[in-house]
Amino acid sequence: GLAFALPAVQVVAASLGANAAATGPSEKLVRVTRQRDGAELDSRRFQLLDDGNGRVLVQPLDPIDRGQQILSTDTEMWFMGSGSRRAVKIPPIQRAFGEASLGDVARLDFGRDYRIVDIAAGSGDLALAIQVRLEARSPAATYGRVLLWLRQTDLEPLQAHYFLASGKLGESLGITVGAHYQKSDRAPLDDYYPKIRSAMRHEGL
Secondary structure (H helix, E strand, O other): OOOOOOHHHHHHHHOOOOOOOOOOEEEEEEEEEEEEEEEEEEEEEEEEOOOOOEEEEEEEEEOOOOOOOEOOOOEEEEEEEEOOOOOOOOHHHHHOOOOOOOHHHOOOOOOEEEEEEEEEEHHHHHOEEEEEEEEEOOOOOOOEEEEEEOOOOOOOOOEEEOOOOOOOOEEEEEEEOOEEEEEEEEEEOOOOOOEEEEEEEOOOO
């Protein structure tokens, strides 16, 4: 038998939707650090402005990118370059490209963009965790489906595997949650960035 009782779907859904259901607009600071063999290559900072209704505005804070804007809605994602008057629509497949993709920065909201398919006990090193299988329910979701492991004591995310719409495993995230931040260590699982890891830290949660 199981070493612990699995929570009800409604309980997990409420936990995943806590950020999405936050009252009113919110603001987050995100720092993305690239590493190779444990050595830092560079880092970039972003400000995320969430209106609470599914629209997130991403503004790079570093001088080299300042003036650029990315708008993510529940159905689309748009990019506007510095000094440009016209926004360019970002196709869904491009949202998942790069060591820390646009979709990772703007749309890592499990409760808003994904629905629960089933809940099970973890296995191996995550035997004491709760495994949640999610699939996209919003056109804005970066990935087709997600395998998410939650800490059983408080349902905080521990690890996630993201699958592209094609079914291919796109990336693996190890997630560390603190009092006022969430840090995701991204390990790309493709041949484009074979040795570079990205750590993404959300602050002001």
